[in-house]
Amino acid sequence: MKVVVLACGNAVPDSEDFQAHLKQGGMQAQVIAQPCSSKVETYHLLRILASGVDLVWVIGCAENACRLTEGSSRMGKRVQHAQEYLSEIGLENERIGMSRLVPGDAAALSAILADIQTRARALRPSPLAR
Amino acid sequence: MIVGTRKSLEEIQAMLRGHSRILLAGCDTCVAECASGGRRETAELTAALDMAFRLAGQSVELKETCVDRQCIHEFLIDVVAEAQAVDAVLSLACGAGVQALAARLPKTPVFPALNTTFLGETAERGFWSENCRGCGDCLLGVTGGICPISRCAKRLLNGPCGGATAGKCEINLAFPYDPPVPCAWEQIYERMTNLGLVERLFEVEPAKDWAKAGCSGPRRILRPDQRP
Numbered sequence: 001m002k003v004v005v006l007a008c009g010n011a012v013p014d015s016e017d018f019q020a021h022l023k024q025g026g027m028q029a030q031v032i033a034q035p036c037s038s039k040v041e042t043y044h045l046l047r048i049l050a051s052g053v054d055l056v057w058v059i060g061c062a063e064n065a066c067r068l069t070e071g072s073s074r075m076g077k078r079v080q081h082a083q084e085y086l087s088e089i090g091l092e093n094e095r096i097g098m099s100r101l102v103p104g105d106a107a108a109l110s111a112i113l114a115d116i117q118t119r120a121r122a123l124r125p126s127p128l129a130r
Numbered sequence: 131m132i133v134g135t136r137k138s139l140e141e142i143q144a145m146l147r148g149h150s151r152i153l154l155a156g157c158d159t160c161v162a163e164c165a166s167g168g169r170r171e172t173a174e175l176t177a178a179l180d181m182a183f184r185l186a187g188q189s190v191e192l193k194e195t196c197v198d199r200q201c202i203h204e205f206l207i208d209v210v211a212e213a214q215a216v217d218a219v220l221s222l223a224c225g226a227g228v229q230a231l232a233a234r235l236p237k238t239p240v241f242p243a244l245n246t247t248f249l250g251e252t253a254e255r256g257f258w259s260e261n262c263r264g265c266g267d268c269l270l271g272v273t274g275g276i277c278p279i280s281r282c283a284k285r286l287l288n289g290p291c292g293g294a295t296a297g298k299c300e301i302n303l304a305f306p307y308d309p310p311v312p313c314a315w316e317q318i319y320e321r322m323t324n325l326g327l328v329e330r331l332f333e334v335e336p337a338k339d340w341a342k343a344g345c346s347g348p349r350r351i352l353r354p355d356q357r358p
Contacts, residue, residue, distance in 0.1 A: 043170055046177035085174065088139045089182045128184055 001120045002028045002129075004048050007059040008037040010067060010103050018113070025117045037061070038071030045082040045096055052129040055120045057097040059112060065102050072100055094119060095126070131160040131251065132224040133258045134167060134244035136175070139182050142220065145241045146179075149218035150189065154179075154243070155209050155231060156196035157223035164258050167222030167244050169196045175222065175243060191216075200227030203234065210234050249280075257309070266342030266349065272330060274321035279338075281314035287335040290315035 022029035037060025162168025200223035293300035294313035
């Protein structure tokens with residue numbers, strides 16, 4: 001399974017380490033650091049899925065912990081908007097995931113890692129894989 | 131600004147049937163402000179259509195571009211050049227933009243991705259409301275800057291109908307508008323009172339000349355000083 005994670009640099013300070021842990025689960029994984037999860041646009045999520053990736057996941061800070069005040073909140077709305085596109089297209093909404101955590105909460109980050117792996121295993125391979 | 135909303139993917143795909151090389155052309159003015167046809171939305175729609183066509187087993191090549199304002203012919207030079215390599219264009223502009231592009235591409239079908247809906251404003255972030263009908267005879271000067279033609283459901287010119295409840299128009303009884311539609315005439319009264327001009331509301335506004343409002347063919351404006 002191919003997974004792309006777009007991770008706020010504040011929520012996931014070590015994106016390379018997170019990527020390594022994802023790969024240990026047997027997935028092809030790429031973690032792309034973002035200055036804030038609000039940098040992720042709806043079209044980024046759609047383009048990533050169009051490239052044949054099975055699952056795209058956005059990790060941001062808890063809404064009340066976002067350094068840009070509304071960033072994490074806006075990210076949530078964009079994820080939802082992208083999922084609405086998936087419904088129209090006929091793809092599973094579950095191909096886009098989202099998590100928020102308080103920066104520095106290692107247990108929460110581990111739980112998110114597990115969530116991503118669980119979701120990836122539950123999905124069938126993308127019908128758009130090239 | 132002109133406000134529009136995107137057509138469904140199903141409708142768009144049906145329009146584009148039979149075409150295998152398509153250029154999506156967005157507009158970065160009004161429809162970008164209402165988040166339906168700007169650069170971002172063009173990128174969204176291109177990716178979404180790419181996936182939809184491939185899931186339907188159709189091989190379609192999609193390209194995307196965007197111009198600052200699609201209704202200005204001089205701005206379309208690059209789009210027209212890019213359109214030479216495709217067999218159809220999907221325009222995310224308002225109706226005016228679609229038609230300007232279509233006029234420059236007589237041999238290439240230009241399809242609308244949006245339903246152009248109204249002239250309005252960004253009342254709140256993510257909420258656009260109609261506030262101008264282009265009636266051709268603006269009376270905002272006598273109503274404190276609140277238009278009864280577009281914002282009163284009955285287009286009344288001389289005060290409220292009496293059907294409002296708690297400042298909200300009676301059409302809210304027929305449909306659960308969220309946010310509810312305010313009574314335009316209560317707003318006008320409050321505004322004119324705040325301006326110290328409420329006495330002007332007692333001057334009777336005569337019956338409107340609807341002939342200026344576009345009921346008899348396309349309207350046009352000719353300015354000799356602006357002509358070549």
